[in-house]
Amino acid sequence: xxxxxxxxxxRAFGEATRADARTLGLVPTMGALHAGHLSLIRAAKDRGDVxxxxxxxxxxxxxxxxDLAHYPRSLDADRMTAAAAGVDVLxxxxxxxxxxxxxxxxxxxxxxxxxGDVLEGASRPGHFAGVASVVAKLFNVTGPCRAYFxxxxxxxxxxxxxxxxxxxxxxxxxxCPIVRDLDxxxxxxxxxxxxxxxxxxxxxxxxxxxxxxxxxxxxSSHRATxxxxxxxxxxxxxxxxxxxxxxxxxxxxxERGEGRALVAATVEGVRLIDNGPVELSARE
Numbered sequence: 001x002x003x004x005x006x007x008x009x010x011r012a013f014g015e016a017t018r019a020d021a022r023t024l025g026l027v028p029t030m031g032a033l034h035a036g037h038l039s040l041i042r043a044a045k046d047r048g049d050v051x052x053x054x055x056x057x058x059x060x061x062x063x064x065x066x067d068l069a070h071y072p073r074s075l076d077a078d079r080m081t082a083a084a085a086g087v088d089v090l091x092x093x094x095x096x097x098x099x100x101x102x103x104x105x106x107x108x109x110x111x112x113x114x115x116g117d118v119l120e121g122a123s124r125p126g127h128f129a130g131v132a133s134v135v136a137k138l139f140n141v142t143g144p145c146r147a148y149f150x151x152x153x154x155x156x157x158x159x160x161x162x163x164x165x166x167x168x169x170x171x172x173x174x175x176c177p178i179v180r181d182l183d184x185x186x187x188x189x190x191x192x193x194x195x196x197x198x199x200x201x202x203x204x205x206x207x208x209x210x211x212x213x214x215x216x217x218x219x220s221s222h223r224a225t226x227x228x229x230x231x232x233x234x235x236x237x238x239x240x241x242x243x244x245x246x247x248x249x250x251x252x253x254x255e256r257g258e259g260r261a262l263v264a265a266t267v268e269g270v271r272l273i274d275n276g277p278v279e280l281s282a283r284e
Contacts, residue, residue: 001079001082001083001087001088001089001090002088002089002090003079003089003090003091003092004089004090004091004092005091005092005093005094005097006093006097007093007097007098007141010052010089010091010093010141010142011141011142011143013052013089014052014141014142014143014145015143017050018143018144022049022050023047023048023049023050023145023146024049024050024052024142024143024144024145024146025043025044025045025047025049025050025051025052025145025146025147025148026044026052026053026054026138026139026142026145026146026147026148026171027040027041027044027051027052027053027054027087027147027148028053028054028056028135028138028147028149029053029054029055030055030056030057030058030071030189031055031056031057031072031073031074031075031078031189032071032072032073032074032078032189032192033074033077033078033081033082034187034188034189034191035179035187036150036152036178036179036186036187036188037053037150038081038085039150039176039177039179040148040149040150040176041053041082041085041086041087041148042085043148043174043176044146044148044174045086047146047174049145049146050088050089051086051087051088051089052087052088052089052091052142052145053082053087053089053090053091054090054091054092054093054138055075055078055090055091055092056091056092056093056098056134057071057073058098058130058131058134059095059099059102059103059130060099060102060106060126060129060130060133060134061126061127061128061130061131061134062127062130063124063125063126063127064124067271070193071189071190072189072190072192072193075092078090098134098137106133108133109129109132109133110129110132110133110136110163111128111129111132112128112132112159112162112163112166114247114248115128115155115158115159115162115247115248116128116129116131116132116159118155118248118250119155119239119241119243119248119262119264120155120264120273121155122239123238123239123264128155128156128159131156131159131160132159132160132163135160135163136163136167136169139164139169139171143170144170144171145170145171145172146171146172146173146174147160147171147172147173147174148174148176149173149174149175149176150175150176150177150178150179151175151176151177151178151275152178152179152186152187152188152273152274152275153273154260154262154275155248155262157173157175158245158246158248160173161173161175178274178275178276180206183203183206184203184206184207184210185199185202185203185205185206186205186206186272186273186274188272188273190270190271190272191272193269193270194267194268194270195268197268198267198268198270201233201234201235201267201268202235202267202270202272203233204229204230204232204233204235204265205230205235205263205265205272205273205274206274207229207233208225208226208229208230208240208261208263208274209226209261209263209274209275209276210276211225211226211229212225212226212242212261212276212278213261213276213277213278215279216278216279216280216281217278217279217280217281218253218280218281218282219242219250219251219252219253219255219259219280220253222242222259222261222278222280223240223241223242226240226241226242226261226263227240230263230265235265235266235267236265236266236267237263237264237265238264238265238266238271239262239263239264240261240262240263241261241262241263242259242260242261242262242278242280243259243260243262244259244260245258245259245260245277251280253282254282255280255282256280256281256282257279257280258277258278258279258280259277259278259279259280260275260276260277260278261275261276261277261278262274262275263275
């Protein structure tokens with residue numbers, strides 16, 4: 001496995017790969033690799049891509065300095081995990097390479113209006129501008145590629161999808177299923193911060209998603225079920241909503257067809273998210 005740190009070498013590798021008539025599969029990560037990340041790597045390898053995985057903890061998407069400070073970092077273990085999974089190139093750019101002016105504000109930013117302002121965006125101002133900006137930079141340096149994102153971060157995928165479409169980026173976005181642990185908890189790098197008791201309570205997120213997936217109902221009925229399951233477990237609920245899967249607009253009771261349930265809650269100081277499809281039936 002080749003490891004690169006400089007943007008110029010990373011860009012040159014992409015150009016050489018495409019000149020050799022091979023396709024690039026980009027798997028962006030912030031490290032602390034787990035089975036969810038490995039599923040993205042496998043998806044890229046299954047399509048025959050030369051797999052480029054990035055590890056960069058992006059400070060611009062954190063609006064809480066404490067959250068950034070406590071974000072798990074395990075580069076040595078990540079190197080071994082990536083190599084064993086068959087990653088061809090691991091890119092670990094330095095902060096000064098990605099954001100030369102940091103900690104001063106970077107003057108250029110990508111803001112996906114609407115999609116980035118609700119749900120996580122409402123609770124974490126500036127978060128999705130940080131996400132969209134860093135992903136745009138990853139795409140720009142990598143060049144034309146397929147990029148693999150997990151649907152666990154559903155809003156992130158929606159933001160990136162819109163950005164790619166609006167800016168005509170030469171990127172094929174590949175959306176991959178949520179990977180869950182045996183107990184149902186959606187895999188996240190933040191899960192390592194959960195105590196045994198916190199993890200048990202955190203299972204309410206996946207229980208809530210499973211509860212609304214069981215039968216069609218109105219949007220308000222689904223919302224009530226989501227919130228009830230989370231609050232009964234004593235979680236601090238940030239939101240529990242049913243939205244349009246593309247626009248992320250909150251749906252009303254007249255809507256029929258498929259929606260997306262999204263929840264966010266905090267347990268013992270750790271913020272977790274989950275989501276899943278729901279069927280909507282109009283309220284009688």
